Amino acid sequence: MSSTISVISAMPWRPQSRPLSLAIVAGLACALALGKALPSTMDAVSGALAPLCANAAEGSPLDKVEPIGSYALPNVPGKRVTIVRVTYGPGGFSRPHRHAGSVTAYITKGEIRSQLGGGPVETFTVGQSFFEPPGSTHLVSANASNTEPAELIAVFVADEGAQLTTFIN
Template sequence: MKVVFEHALPNVEGKRLVSVVVNYPPGAKSLPHHHAASAFIYAYVLSGTIRSQVDNDAPKVYHQGEAFYEMPGSHHRMSENASKTEPSSLLAVFVVDAKDDVLTTPDSAPGSR
């Protein structure tokens, strides 16, 4: 995950916008995780296909040009490259409290839910 943009929202006191690019090699996946409790996230697939499951919704596959979102407090149970042969990437745009420095916490991390 690489931060590509970050800026305080001038018209929403105490909030900032952070954009990150997540690159997945073929077959790669992230651990189940939570994001900062204040985070609303818009995710846009830049390349390839991404399989995602948020909370108890059924897993979905998103293709290049498709998008999804996560509400604050969501549990991202699955985030992975749906292809075993092609890389994939997504742009995740966070609207988050300015004080929230940690954007993503894997479930296996101390203090995670």
């Protein structure tokens, strides 16, 4: 775990970076176990996570995206798993976007509102998760509270080198 932390702390993250979206968690325990089992280099991690630093949040100065890790999947050539922690301050949100690959989100604090495509707006609480198929339009990604923070762990599975998030104008 310490090698993952040192790689992440050496990355050039800007404190004013905002979350790009909440889209992704296929199980924190599984992701952390995978993180310990697979090696990665600083270049690979920073290249895969660079699209996550876009100025995506507009609702709270406390919104942020923290990289946890990014690893090539040796049993699925050309694919990579990328794990991030998305924190929304009170009233925080990300503007509409879509992701290149599959995303699973697992709520670890508070409540998150989410809407994919033309579907209903749903609210997810601690311990719940949701899935975004590749190319889905994520119209609502927001903290459901204006007074308490919210947090999720997002796990992306996408093509190696893909831009993970594209914002919709």
